[in-house]
Amino acid sequence: MTGRRVAVTGVGVVAPGGIGAPAFWDLLSNGRTATRGITLFDPDGFRSRIAAEVDFDPTEHGFTEDEAARADRYIQFALVAAREAVADSGLELDGESAWRTGVSLGTAVGGTTRLEHDYVDVSQRGAWWDVDHRLSSPFLHRAFTPATLASAVAEQTGARGPVQTVSTGCTSGLDAVGYAVHSIQEGRMDVCIAGASDSPVSPITVACFDAIKATSANNEDPAHASRPFDADRDGFVLGEGGAVLVLEELERARARGARIYCEIGGYATFGNAHHMTGLTAEGLEMARAIETALAQARVDAREIDYVNAHGSGTKQNDRHETAAVKRVLGDHAYRTPMTSIKSMVGHSLGAIGAIELAACVLAMTHHVVPPTANYETPDPECDLDYVPRTARKHTLRNVLSVGSGFGGFQSAVVLTQPKEVRA
Amino acid sequence: MKSRTAGPVAAITGIGVVAPNGIGAEAFWKATQAGDSVLDRVTRQGCEHLPVRVAGEVRGFDPGSLVEERFLVQTDRFSHYALAAADLALEHARLGRADYADDPYAVGVVTAAGSGGGEFGQRELQRLWGRGPRYVGPYQSIAWFYAASTGQISIRRGFKGPCGVVCSDEAGGLDAFAHAVRAIRQGSQAMLVGATEAPLAPYSVVCQVGYEGLSTGDDPERAYRPFTAKACGFVPAEGGAMFTVEDAAEAVRRGAPVRALLAGHCATFTPPGRPEDSEGLAHAVRGALREAGCAPEEVDVVFADALGTPEADAAEAAALREALGAYGSKVPVTAPKTGTGRAYCAAGTLDTAAAVLALEHGVVPPTPNVFDVCHDLDVVTGSARVAPVRTALVLSRGRMGSNAALVLRKGP
Amino acid sequence: MSDRLTMEELAALMKSAGITVDPAELTSRPDSRFDDYGLDSLGLLGIVGELENRRGRALPTDADRCKSPREFVDLVNNSLMTGA
Numbered sequence: 001m002t003g004r005r006v007a008v009t010g011v012g013v014v015a016p017g018g019i020g021a022p023a024f025w026d027l028l029s030n031g032r033t034a035t036r037g038i039t040l041f042d043p044d045g046f047r048s049r050i051a052a053e054v055d056f057d058p059t060e061h062g063f064t065e066d067e068a069a070r071a072d073r074y075i076q077f078a079l080v081a082a083r084e085a086v087a088d089s090g091l092e093l094d095g096e097s098a099w100r101t102g103v104s105l106g107t108a109v110g111g112t113t114r115l116e117h118d119y120v121d122v123s124q125r126g127a128w129w130d131v132d133h134r135l136s137s138p139f140l141h142r143a144f145t146p147a148t149l150a151s152a153v154a155e156q157t158g159a160r161g162p163v164q165t166v167s168t169g170c171t172s173g174l175d176a177v178g179y180a181v182h183s184i185q186e187g188r189m190d191v192c193i194a195g196a197s198d199s200p201v202s203p204i205t206v207a208c209f210d211a212i213k214a215t216s217a218n219n220e221d222p223a224h225a226s227r228p229f230d231a232d233r234d235g236f237v238l239g240e241g242g243a244v245l246v247l248e249e250l251e252r253a254r255a256r257g258a259r260i261y262c263e264i265g266g267y268a269t270f271g272n273a274h275h276m277t278g279l280t281a282e283g284l285e286m287a288r289a290i291e292t293a294l295a296q297a298r299v300d301a302r303e304i305d306y307v308n309a310h311g312s313g314t315k316q317n318d319r320h321e322t323a324a325v326k327r328v329l330g331d332h333a334y335r336t337p338m339t340s341i342k343s344m345v346g347h348s349l350g351a352i353g354a355i356e357l358a359a360c361v362l363a364m365t366h367h368v369v370p371p372t373a374n375y376e377t378p379d380p381e382c383d384l385d386y387v388p389r390t391a392r393k394h395t396l397r398n399v400l401s402v403g404s405g406f407g408g409f410q411s412a413v414v415l416t417q418p419k420e421v422r423a
Numbered sequence: 424m425k426s427r428t429a430g431p432v433a434a435i436t437g438i439g440v441v442a443p444n445g446i447g448a449e450a451f452w453k454a455t456q457a458g459d460s461v462l463d464r465v466t467r468q469g470c471e472h473l474p475v476r477v478a479g480e481v482r483g484f485d486p487g488s489l490v491e492e493r494f495l496v497q498t499d500r501f502s503h504y505a506l507a508a509a510d511l512a513l514e515h516a517r518l519g520r521a522d523y524a525d526d527p528y529a530v531g532v533v534t535a536a537g538s539g540g541g542e543f544g545q546r547e548l549q550r551l552w553g554r555g556p557r558y559v560g561p562y563q564s565i566a567w568f569y570a571a572s573t574g575q576i577s578i579r580r581g582f583k584g585p586c587g588v589v590c591s592d593e594a595g596g597l598d599a600f601a602h603a604v605r606a607i608r609q610g611s612q613a614m615l616v617g618a619t620e621a622p623l624a625p626y627s628v629v630c631q632v633g634y635e636g637l638s639t640g641d642d643p644e645r646a647y648r649p650f651t652a653k654a655c656g657f658v659p660a661e662g663g664a665m666f667t668v669e670d671a672a673e674a675v676r677r678g679a680p681v682r683a684l685l686a687g688h689c690a691t692f693t694p695p696g697r698p699e700d701s702e703g704l705a706h707a708v709r710g711a712l713r714e715a716g717c718a719p720e721e722v723d724v725v726f727a728d729a730l731g732t733p734e735a736d737a738a739e740a741a742a743l744r745e746a747l748g749a750y751g752s753k754v755p756v757t758a759p760k761t762g763t764g765r766a767y768c769a770a771g772t773l774d775t776a777a778a779v780l781a782l783e784h785g786v787v788p789p790t791p792n793v794f795d796v797c798h799d800l801d802v803v804t805g806s807a808r809v810a811p812v813r814t815a816l817v818l819s820r821g822r823m824g825s826n827a828a829l830v831l832r833k834g835p
Numbered sequence: 836m837s838d839r840l841t842m843e844e845l846a847a848l849m850k851s852a853g854i855t856v857d858p859a860e861l862t863s864r865p866d867s868r869f870d871d872y873g874l875d876s877l878g879l880l881g882i883v884g885e886l887e888n889r890r891g892r893a894l895p896t897d898a899d900r901c902k903s904p905r906e907f908v909d910l911v912n913n914s915l916m917t918g919a
Contacts, residue, residue, distance in 0.1 A: 099691065122626065122629055123548070130469045133629040140629070140633055141822075147823040150591065167589075169570045203552075208563040211563065269587065271578075271582060271585075273577045405570070495853060557888055
């Protein structure tokens with residue numbers, strides 16, 4: 001690369017149990033869970049009837065009725081998170097800097113909730129294949145095109161550089177931020193509004209995970225249903241939300257006196273070329289992503305202070321990434337806290353990678369590792385330090401965040417405390 | 424895209440096309456060069472009554488003869504096109520398993536997708552709402568989403584390199600090339616890159632009805648006529664193209680055909696609702712030329728976005744004049760997509776395929792159905808124009824505001 | 836007993852997962868692994884779901900973890916008998 005470095009100068013979060021970065025951090029650092037019985041639709045008849053939902057009223061966040069109708073829920077999350085992140089960073093765009101500012105946002109399922117809603121109308125509840133366009137709502141085309149996500153945030157922010165929506169399943173958030181980091185390093189832009197958003201709690205998405213038994217069916221105890229790394233885990237709990245970071249070329253951020261939370265120095269992604277939903281027990285491809293991201297950030301594996309895990313709570317995932325982290329960190333893995341915030345905020349598909357990066361940024365600010373809630377019974381195949389239930393003070397210089405997605409995507413991001421001189 | 428950092432130069436070595444006017448690069452080029460229009464009345468089952476009357480349908484495509492049944496049952500039509508096009512692109516580049524068997528991480532996949540597996544999704548929605556949650560099948564979780572094609576290509580061919588998905592609007596098809604170029608610069612040996620779309624399913628068509636600029640004309644010869652006084656919008660299309668992109672030096676070393684160099688790319692944003700705005704596209708053109716180290720007069724042909732609304736056509740003509748100066752009115756401009764329709768994200772990839780073939784053959788293909796140009800542009804109409812073509816500029820604008828420009832140079 | 840799962844029905848169900856196999860082959864090699872026929876975990880989950888819908892009752896939770904046609908047919912038929 002060219003020596004250009006990337007700083008995080010703003011954070012915005014809309015998460016279950018906490019809207020805004022302070023409320024989100026309060027939830028995480030206290031180990032509270034936001035998983036509950038689904039309220040966004042009547043889940044009667046579904047196998048999994050639980051989710052981590054955001055209590056979000058668009059009018060409380062300044063949306064007029066028209067604006068709320070025009071922007072799907074996942075876009076509303078992104079707009080609110082982006083507004084917070086930009087305000088936090090003190091970023092101001094003028095005529096010239098607007099062209100040097102991009103947007104890179106991820107989403108796994110985009111506007112599917114709206115698409116399903118209108119489908120029900122135009123098909124008369126699934127009665128017709130020959131659907132009737134006259135029964136659809138006026139903004140349906142905006143839900144059809146996931147590009148609406150990045151477009152809406154660019155419009156709000158005034159960015160006129162590269163604007164893209166990224167959709168690599170459950171690594172969308174990490175990948176959207178990773179692409180932004182590489183683009184700034186390459187000199188294609190100086191600033192990027194990067195993150196991800198999803199609002200997948202709808203019948204079709206719940207049903208599709210029911211069909212492959214990927215989600216937890218612990219409907220009797222929703223608050224304790226998301227149990228990453230625990231021997232009794234039985235699948236992930238669907239979530240929703242969004243998070244946005246302001247990424248900025250380091251010297252630019254310093255020159256304007258911006259608060260620098262941390263740097264993002266490395267990102268890599270690889271395909272496992274194995275199976276659309278299945279993971280190997282060895283985690284070789286994730287290990288490769290971790291090694292590559294560490295090399296970019298010039299961080300040694302033994303210098304990692306915290307691993308923010310994908311930790312979805314499926315049998316295969318938690319075993320897979322435990323193996324991958326051990327493969328790269330070696331003995332150091334046993335001394336390194338590794339936690340999954342999905343235990344608290346659920347798995348919001350494409351959004352979660354960005355929400356997890358926001359958690360990493362806040363953890364590095366506070367030097368506190370958020371816990372893995374609900375962790376009680378060790379699994380012999382998952383034998384690392386998962387920081388059960390209670391947050392822990394820990395000096396955080398270098399942090400690793402990893403993710404896995406349907407389609408075989410394996411991604412890793414390395415965050416570091418800002419350093420004057422990098423060895 | 425070589426000027427920013429020294430290092431590998433990315434080259435297109437293989438083209439795989441599944442388009443309304445032909446399957447395979449050869450058939451596609453034959454129809455494109457001849458200026459054949461294959462726009463026709465929509466015949467897809469369940470779409471006939473909808474207000475989109477004319478489109479570019481891929482006909483005569485038999486996925487079962489190209490892709491294994493177990494991949495077909497778990498994917499939508501858009502991925503069928505992608506899997507077949509990826510095979511064609513690899514074959515065209517003569518890149519086989521033996522070339523990467525030692526290092527599966529050396530080859531990655533990037534696709535762009537504007538709407539995902541809509542037809543598959545509609546079928547499963549019908550099961551859910553018509554019969555109940557337990558009737559949703561296991562493949563809905565992997566067929567509808569935008570990442571389906573990248574994942575399936577990676578799995579089917581054993582590619583473990585960087586895998587990505589851009590689900591931007593139309594311009595995303597060109598942005599996918601920028602991702603591939605970055606991967607090559609970072610050390611990947613080869614990338615499969617491109618986009619395919621399948622927006623012609625009943626519910627997907629319903630979802631497009633709200634697009635500004637969508638043509639509702641029912642005469643295939645008149646429904647999509649950009650740059651004319653009769654411009655009345657665009658017609659949609661399905662299909663697309665995949666490409667094998669390689670480190671040019673590596674490609675030469677293994678004796679592969681270097682068909683074109685990916686010399687420059689730039690993306691910008693124009694807030695939606697400003698169809699008359701030319702600034703964003705002009706900025707993208709200037710950026711792509713700068714990266715390619717290319718003077719305006721070196722551009723031998725422009726593959727236009729050609730949206731087909733009066734304001735957008737005027738803005739595109741203005742953008743070319745802003746970015747290329749007086750030469751903007753002189754450079755040959757073509758829009759072969761008037762004969763096939765706009766395949767959303769895949770439109771830019773089909774234009775890129777046509778541009779690479781134009782470089783190879785020294786021929787600028789014409790713009791079907793367009794005769795009476797009313798803008799200050801040299802639009803190639805009627806028949807193809809034989810001319811030395813060393814540099815091509817491909818433009819794309821998205822319905823949600825993205826602009827992209829891609830500069831292709833003839834190989835050494 | 837008409838509810839019993841036969842190799843013919845299983846072969847037809849495998850076809851919906853994109854796997855073409857002759858019922859006679861399933862009968863003659865019932866212990867070959869589903870993997871070897873090309874049927875993956877999602878394919879088997881789809882077969883279990885379809886059977887549950889056809890029979891109108893749930894199959895044992897480990898049905899989708901069966902490794903071979905014989906194991907699967909035996910488990911399904913045993914559960915149908917005890918359930919009857």
